Amino acid sequence: MSAPVVRAFGSRAVLAVAAVLALAPVLFLVSLSLRGVDDISNGGWLPTRVRWDNWPAAFDTVPLARMLANSWLIALGATLLTVLVAVPTAYLTARGGRRGQRLYSVLLAAYCAPPVIAVLPLYFLLKSVDLTNSVLGLALVDGLANVPVAVWLLDGFVRRVPRELEEAGWVDGLSVVAGVRRVVLPLVLPGLVAASLVCFFLAYNEFLFAVSFAQSPSAQPLTVGLSLFQGDRTVQFGQQAAASLVAIVPVYLLAVAAQRLLIGGLSQGAVK
Structure with missing residues (x-):
C-alpha cells in the first residue's frame, strides 16, 4: 500500500x-x-x-425531572452571567496594557485556588441576601466562578482583532462601548460561542457549590441527585446508572450538535 x-x-x-x-x-x-x-x-x-425496573425506580427515588430542569436553569443562567461579565473583562485584559495583564493574572490566580476555600464565605454572602437553597443563588455563584475561564478563552480572540478597526470606529463617532459591541463582538463571535459552551458544561457539571448551598430538591441540580442513590449500606448502582444517563444524554446531544462551533472557536483562538 x-x-x-x-x-x-x-x-x-x-x-x-x-x-x-x-x-x-x-x-x-x-x-x-x-x-x-x-x-x-x-x-x-x-x-x-x-x-427495566431501574428506570422508573430512579424517578421514584429522587425527583429527576425537577433536578434535570434545575441543572439546565442553573447552567443557562450561569452562562449568561459569565458572558456578561467576561466580555468587558476580556476586553480590558487585552487592551489595558500592564493593568490589563495584572487583572488577567489575578483572575487566573484566583481560579487556581481550590473552590472549597470559598464555600464558607459564599454561603454567608448568599444567606445575607436570602439566596441560599435557590436556583438563582447557584446560577450566580457558578456564573461568577467561571468568569476566569471565559476571560482566558476570550482574551486571545480580542487580541487578534486589529486595534485599527476600533480606531476607525472611534473616528466615525463610536464610543468605546459601541465599538466593542459593533466592531469587536462580531469578530470574536466564534470564540464567544465556544467559551459559552465550555462554561455551560462547567456549570452543568458543578457539584461542590450545589451540595453546599442547596438542601431542598426544589433547588438541587441533578449532580446532587446522583449522590442520593448511595445509602449507608447499599448503593443503588442500577438506578444511579439510569439517572446518570438521564443527566448526560442531553449534554452529549448538545455537544455533538455544537461540536463544529466548539472546535472551530477554540482552534481559532489558539494562536494569539
Missing part, C-alpha cells in the same frame, strides 16, 4: 480506538441500568437478564 493510504488507515484506526474509549463508559452505564443488584455484584460487562 502507498504511504497516503497507510496514513489514512492509521488515522482512522486511531480515531476508532479513541471513539471506543470515549463511548465505553456510557455503554457500560447502559448495561448497569439494565441489571439487578445481584447481576451487578457478579461483575461482567453485559446483563445476564435485562431488567
Whole structure:
C-alpha cells in the first residue's frame, strides 16, 4: 500500500480506538441500568437478564425531572452571567496594557485556588441576601466562578482583532462601548460561542457549590441527585446508572450538535 493510504488507515484506526474509549463508559452505564443488584455484584460487562425496573425506580427515588430542569436553569443562567461579565473583562485584559495583564493574572490566580476555600464565605454572602437553597443563588455563584475561564478563552480572540478597526470606529463617532459591541463582538463571535459552551458544561457539571448551598430538591441540580442513590449500606448502582444517563444524554446531544462551533472557536483562538 502507498504511504497516503497507510496514513489514512492509521488515522482512522486511531480515531476508532479513541471513539471506543470515549463511548465505553456510557455503554457500560447502559448495561448497569439494565441489571439487578445481584447481576451487578457478579461483575461482567453485559446483563445476564435485562431488567427495566431501574428506570422508573430512579424517578421514584429522587425527583429527576425537577433536578434535570434545575441543572439546565442553573447552567443557562450561569452562562449568561459569565458572558456578561467576561466580555468587558476580556476586553480590558487585552487592551489595558500592564493593568490589563495584572487583572488577567489575578483572575487566573484566583481560579487556581481550590473552590472549597470559598464555600464558607459564599454561603454567608448568599444567606445575607436570602439566596441560599435557590436556583438563582447557584446560577450566580457558578456564573461568577467561571468568569476566569471565559476571560482566558476570550482574551486571545480580542487580541487578534486589529486595534485599527476600533480606531476607525472611534473616528466615525463610536464610543468605546459601541465599538466593542459593533466592531469587536462580531469578530470574536466564534470564540464567544465556544467559551459559552465550555462554561455551560462547567456549570452543568458543578457539584461542590450545589451540595453546599442547596438542601431542598426544589433547588438541587441533578449532580446532587446522583449522590442520593448511595445509602449507608447499599448503593443503588442500577438506578444511579439510569439517572446518570438521564443527566448526560442531553449534554452529549448538545455537544455533538455544537461540536463544529466548539472546535472551530477554540482552534481559532489558539494562536494569539
